[in-house]
Amino acid sequence: MRARTIDHDQVRALHAENLTVPQIKARVGGSPAYLRLIIKGKVGIKPTNISRQSALSLAGRPAKIPAFDTSAIVEGRTVYRSTVVDPGSYGFDVLKSGFNSSKIGKAVTKGRWKGFPIYTLTLEERATCPLSCRHWRSCYGNSMQHAHRLARGAALEARLEQEVRALGRRHRRGFVVRLHVLGDFYSVAYVALWQRLLAEVPQLHVFGFSARWDAERDPIAAALVRLVLAKWNRFAIRFSDAPIDECSTVSVETPLQAPAEAIVCPQQLGRTVACATCGLCWQSKRPVAFITH
Numbered sequence: 001m002r003a004r005t006i007d008h009d010q011v012r013a014l015h016a017e018n019l020t021v022p023q024i025k026a027r028v029g030g031s032p033a034y035l036r037l038i039i040k041g042k043v044g045i046k047p048t049n050i051s052r053q054s055a056l057s058l059a060g061r062p063a064k065i066p067a068f069d070t071s072a073i074v075e076g077r078t079v080y081r082s083t084v085v086d087p088g089s090y091g092f093d094v095l096k097s098g099f100n101s102s103k104i105g106k107a108v109t110k111g112r113w114k115g116f117p118i119y120t121l122t123l124e125e126r127a128t129c130p131l132s133c134r135h136w137r138s139c140y141g142n143s144m145q146h147a148h149r150l151a152r153g154a155a156l157e158a159r160l161e162q163e164v165r166a167l168g169r170r171h172r173r174g175f176v177v178r179l180h181v182l183g184d185f186y187s188v189a190y191v192a193l194w195q196r197l198l199a200e201v202p203q204l205h206v207f208g209f210s211a212r213w214d215a216e217r218d219p220i221a222a223a224l225v226r227l228v229l230a231k232w233n234r235f236a237i238r239f240s241d242a243p244i245d246e247c248s249t250v251s252v253e254t255p256l257q258a259p260a261e262a263i264v265c266p267q268q269l270g271r272t273v274a275c276a277t278c279g280l281c282w283q284s285k286r287p288v289a290f291i292t293h
C-alpha cells in the first residue's frame with residue numbers, strides 16, 4: 001500500500017489550534033479543498049507509516065503494542081512526552097469541539113441529547129490511569145502522536161471550571177463532554193469537581209469510559225461509581241471491562257466474541273459515522289463491546 005503524504009491527524013490537530021486552512025497548507029502541503037475534507041472528517045483515515053513490525057491494520061491504522069519494558073510503559077506515561085501541555089499556560093481551550101474528531105462528531109443528531117454540541121477532553125494516558133487497565137500497553141494513545149494531553153492537577157481543574165461554566169452560558173439547552181479521549185479520572189478531588197459541575201451547570205452532560213471500577217480497592221473508583229449510579233442520565237461513564245451487567249464495556253478481538261447481551265460499537269462496524277450519530281453509550285445501559293486495536 002502506498003503511504004499517504006498528508007498526515008490527517010496533524011491537519012486536525014492544527015485546525016484544533018485555530019490555524020486557518022492556508023496556514024495549515026503552509027505547514028503540511030496539499031490543496032485547500034482536500035484539507036477541508038480532512039477537517040470535516042470526509043476523507044477516510046489511512047495509515048501514515050506501516051512498518052514491517054506492525055500487525056495487520058485495523059480501519060487503516062497500524063496496530064502496534066510497545067514492549068512491556070519500554071520506558072513509557074514502565075514509568076506509566078505517554079509515549080509522546082512533548083505533547084503533554086501545562087493547562088495554566090495553554091493558549092487554547094482545554095475542551096475541544098468534537099468536530100476535530102471524526103469518531104466523535106460535532107453535535108448529537110438523535111436521542112435525548114439531540115442537538116447538543118460535543119466537546120472532548122484529552123488527558124495523559126497511563127499517567128492518569130489505574131495500572132489495572134486492560135489496555136495499559138495497547139492504549140489507543142500509542143497511535144495519537146499529535147494529540148495535546150492536558151497535564152493533570154489544579155491548573156487543569158481551574159480551566160475546566162471556567163470553560164464548563166462558559167459553555168453552560170453559551171449552550172442554554174445543553175452540551176456534552178466526552179471524558180476522556182485519553183486518560184482517566186485521576187483523583188477523588190477530580191471526581192468531586194465533575195460532581196460539583198453537574199450540580200451547578202445543568203446544561204452539562206457527560207459520556208465516556210473509565211477503567212476505574214474496582215470500588216473495593218480504589219477510592220477514586222468508589223467515588224466515581226457513586227457518582228455514576230446517582231447521575232447516569234447526565235453522567236454516562238461506562239466501566240471498561242468491568243464484571244458488571246450494566247454501564248460497562250467489554251473488549252473483544254473480533255465481533256464474534258461479543259457476549260450476547262452486549263452491542264458491538266456500531267461506529268467500529270461502519271454502521272454509523274460517529275458517537276454524535278449513534279448515542280448508544282448514553283441511551284442504553286447494555287454493555288458495549290469494543291474491538292481491540
Ligand code: SF4
Nearest residue numbers: 265267275278279281
Ligand atoms: S457505541 Fe456509539 S456512542 Fe458508544 S463509542 Fe461506539 S459510536 Fe460512540
